[in-house]
Amino acid sequence: MDGHLLAGTPVTEDTLLAGGYRKYIGETIDVYYNKELCIHSGNCVKGNAAVFEVGRRPWVIPDNGEAPQVAQVINTCPSGALKFIKKEQAE
Ligand code: SF4
Structure with a gap:
């Protein structure tokens, strides 16, 4: 499943956090994980x-x-439980 899309739209930190994802901060990429998924x-x-x-x-x-x-x-x-935002994407 495409890790930077959610329902076909590029993910944003706000939508991920509102959707129950937890953030794992990296230097050039942040990873988001939703254990329910x-x-x-x-x-x-x-x-x-x-x-x-x-x-x-x-x-x-x-x-x-x-x-x-x-x-x-x-x-x-396969489930969409993991998503990512590259730092340059976030700017
Ligand atoms: S274990 Fe969970 S987070 Fe990891 S790839 Fe499978 S569904 Fe995704």
Whole structure:
């Protein structure tokens, strides 16, 4: 699922936070996660275990990966539980 779209529209921080997503801040990319939507497919962890590690706090550390690859992994999330906003997108 496209990680920077929500219902076909580019995501904004406001819509994500209002939608129950939690923010994980990175230097060049912020990651948002909604645990209510997660179907535990494990694609995120398989995609980059340094960025996404279940059981760690915080379980998402965006800066443990390169932003383009983090975005790519988020795009493999089948449920839409993960979204991202690249810093240049937010400006
Ligand atoms: S890829 Fe998405 S649905 Fe699958 S475990 Fe990660 S957050 Fe949950």
